[in-house]
Amino acid sequence: MRALTWQGHQDVRVETVDDPEIINPRDAILKITSTAICGSDLHLYDGVIPGVLPGDILGHEFMGEVVETGPGSTLQKGQRVIVPFPIACGQCFHCTIEQFSCCENSNPVEKQDLTAPLYGHPLTGIFGYSHLAGGYSGGQAEYVRVPFSDVGPVVVPDHLTDDQVLFLTDILPTGWQAAEYAEIGPDDTVAVWGCGPVGLFAVQSAIAMGAAKVIAIDHYPHRLELAKKLGAEIVNFRESNVLQALMEMSGGLGVDAVIDAVGMEAHGFAADNLADAVKQKVGIGADRAHVLRQAILACRKGGRVSIPGVYGGLADKFPTGALMEKALKVRTGQTHVHKYTKMLLEKIEKGELDTTFLISHHLPLEDAAEGYRNFHDKQDEWTKVILRPGMERGTARAGQAQETQQA
The missing domain is CATH 3.90.180.10 (Medium-chain alcohol dehydrogenases, catalytic domain)
Incomplete structure (x- = not known):
């Protein structure tokens, strides 16, 4: 064959x-x-x-x-x-x-x-x-x-x-499980990093589950447009400060739930991501975890972190303090x-x-x-x-x- x-x-x-x-x-x-x-x-x-x-x-x-x-x-x-x-x-x-x-x-x-x-x-x-x-x-x-x-x-x-x-x-069950893990309620603001296939289905699923506001984050215009057509508000991370934009869009509280649909190969020129990319390239690091770090910082206190994005190894510079001090709930895993x-x-x-x-x-x-x-x-x-x-x-x-x- x-x-x-x-x-x-x-x-x-x-x-x-x-x-x-x-x-x-x-x-x-x-x-x-x-x-x-x-x-x-x-x-x-x-x-x-x-x-x-x-x-x-x-x-x-x-x-x-x-x-x-x-x-x-x-x-x-x-x-x-x-x-x-x-x-x-x-x-x-x-x-x-x-x-x-x-x-x-x-x-x-x-x-x-x-x-x-x-x-x-x-x-x-x-x-x-x-x-x-x-x-x-x-x-x-x-x-x-x-x-x-x-x-x-x-x-x-x-x-x-x-x-x-x-x-x-x-990818459809993965997007659905990601939204389910975010424990979405009718008054929730949910942020989804990545408008690839899983991210778009997470957006679609979060809206179907009744989220009040879904915010999609990416830098590709067409993918952002697809998210917008599904009913999401959008943030282009190359044109906006993501943390500042999400704080403004959530009334200063921070988003109720975050979904990392990017995983180990995050894009962007943030200092931590560039360092991770070099480590990944030379084989001394496995994951570029910029999005996960950002999602944890963006999530409101007592919020939920859902991680459908694939990670395979180790990542440093992880905001363990923010995860603990903000009392965040994390769910992840293969679907x-x-x-x-x-x-x-x-x-x-x-x-x-x-x-x-x-x-x-x-x-x-x-x-x-x-x-x-x-x-x-x-x-x-x-x-x-x-x-x-x-x-x-x-x-x-x-x-x-x-x-x-x-x-």
């Missing part, structure tokens, strides 16, 4: 690799119909996540048609499904309390020592996201093996297009996607949520390297890229597609 493989720093290539096979009874094999490039894929592309080896297949946002099942799978051939990006067994302690991204059994035993010394516990398995997270092949390919297929995949109604439901695999998929699918079916506004480009899988390059370098225009195996080269198009995508 054809698949996108990681070869090194900002070097990804579509190559012919072995087809996936059923390994365990609960496995299923999907023929991919749509797969997306995620902002967190860029951390792999930039080489800031360790444990990625040449030839690894990337991609954790995908959906497709079931073409083969093991005897323990509950799926049937021909079904069209979306697949959550964290791999969860459904039976361990964490899965039984709906903490699916903390599953104890999805990271193979031989991989667990890679992260346990750093985090205190091994990571949960994630599709296409380094050997730290299990070394599973991802879905930016023609086919993919789905472990625990009796737990994660959700069958999609035929009347919904791939474009309408693909983001149930990651428990399984917990939200059916509920959010119902909202999409009812027309209460639309995700297709985010899609800027559809490309053939064969043009995936171009998609990565542009998503990385032209983030204002390339807001979200959908890859389609089987789509002919030279037929790339901008914007959402209306047809139902089936294998």
